[in-house]
Amino acid sequence: xxxxxxxxxxxxxxxxxxxxxxxxxxxxxxxxxxxxxxxxxxxxxxxxxxxxxxxxxxxxxxxxxxxxxxxxxxxxxxxxxxxxxxxxxxxxxxxxxxxxxxxxxxxxxxxxxxxxxxxxxxxxxxxxxxxxxxxxxxxxxxxxxxxxxxxxxxxxxxxxxxxxx
Amino acid sequence: xxxxxxxxxxxxxxxxxxxxxxxxxxxxxxxxxxxxxxxxxxxxxxxxxxxxxxxxxxxxxxxxxxxxxxxxxxxxxxxxxxxxxxxxxxxxxxxxxxxxxxxxxxxxxxxxxxxxxxxxxxxxxxxxxxxxxxxxxxxxxxxxxxxxxxxxxxxxxxxxxxxxxxxxxxxxxx
Numbered sequence: 193x194x195x196x197x198x199x200x201x202x203x204x205x206x207x208x209x210x211x212x213x214x215x216x217x218x219x220x221x222x223x224x225x226x227x228x229x230x231x232x233x234x235x236x237x238x239x240x241x242x243x244x245x246x247x248x249x250x251x252x253x254x255x256x257x258x259x260x261x262x263x264x265x266x267x268x269x270x271x272x273x274x275x276x277x278x279x280x281x282x283x284x285x286x287x288x289x290x291x292x293x294x295x296x297x298x299x300x301x302x303x304x305x306x307x308x309x310x311x312x313x314x315x316x317x318x319x320x321x322x323x324x325x326x327x328x329x330x331x332x333x334x335x336x337x338x339x340x341x342x343x344x345x346x347x348x349x350x351x352x353x354x355x356x357x
Numbered sequence: 358x359x360x361x362x363x364x365x366x367x368x369x370x371x372x373x374x375x376x377x378x379x380x381x382x383x384x385x386x387x388x389x390x391x392x393x394x395x396x397x398x399x400x401x402x403x404x405x406x407x408x409x410x411x412x413x414x415x416x417x418x419x420x421x422x423x424x425x426x427x428x429x430x431x432x433x434x435x436x437x438x439x440x441x442x443x444x445x446x447x448x449x450x451x452x453x454x455x456x457x458x459x460x461x462x463x464x465x466x467x468x469x470x471x472x473x474x475x476x477x478x479x480x481x482x483x484x485x486x487x488x489x490x491x492x493x494x495x496x497x498x499x500x501x502x503x504x505x506x507x508x509x510x511x512x513x514x515x516x517x518x519x520x521x522x523x524x525x526x527x528x529x530x531x
């Protein structure tokens with residue numbers, strides 16, 4: 193397994209919408225292993241998207257098990273062709289990005305989402321996510337659409353949501 | 358050429374064009390601008406910004422004399438050991454509000470520092486009416502002894518007629 197180089201803003205590839213995956217082959221799964229390794233090596237990273245390593249395909253990792261404080265989660269997830277099909281509620285939260293070093297800012301995200309995707313073998317997946325995990329998923333799906341959290345910043349003085357117990 | 362960051366502080370009655378005129382002159386002099394904070398305090402406009410590459414504090418003072426005079430600003434310049442790329446993420450937000458009275462900031466920040474809190478960002482405002490003013494403060498920082506210590510400190514403050522809330526901040530980094 194290799195740790196891949198992470199692109200940093202303003203690399204144009206980070207602003208590019210990615211193509212769907214249609215080949216669920218060993219090469220895809222090998223790339224995913226490299227992506228997982230890269231995510232594990234990223235300081236404090238709880239997710240990563242393929243375009244962040246220059247692969248303009250709809251592949252991302254969402255791993256809320258790596259949150260500093262325990263949060264509800266579905267374990268480490270590899271999501272191919274993820275689509276958010278429903279949104280509910282909203283909350284302000286702080287985000288950073290492996291591709292935007294040395295900066296974090298506040299972003300509004302849906303509190304609860306429904307997400308469907310495929311696994312590395314093409315099998316359909318669906319999840320109901322909330323809170324921190326839902327925020328990671330929205331951040332990563334944005335990457336696949338060429339959107340950075342910088343595009344969604346809200347006021348530095350926006351109040352943050354009290355985390356639900 | 359001076360490579361140290363200068364920190365400029367300018368204060369004056371709020372009016373349009375201060376920032377544009379100030380930064381145009383600095384840019385024209387070849388200055389590099391670092392981080393900046395600009396806000397209204399009361400009816401005054403206050404700016405703090407990092408500047409380097411435009412010479413000594415005295416040189417920059419001279420450069421900015423025209424804009425200082427034009428907008429009737431007070432200008433102060435310090436040479437510092439400031440550096441960029443030193444961001445630290447807060448892991449806790451403390452919000453405070455209550456009837457305005459003397460001592461709120463001292464009480465709250467005193468209790469927080471005792472509990473291991475390091476302030477990274479603080480904003481406070483006086484709202485409400487002139488006859489019944491309220492004080493509102495938002496503080497972001499680092500809970501160096503854990504959030505429980507902060508929560509205990511805040512519980513005592515809540516007994517003193519203030520509404521104080523502690524919100525843990527988790528940063529999604531992806």
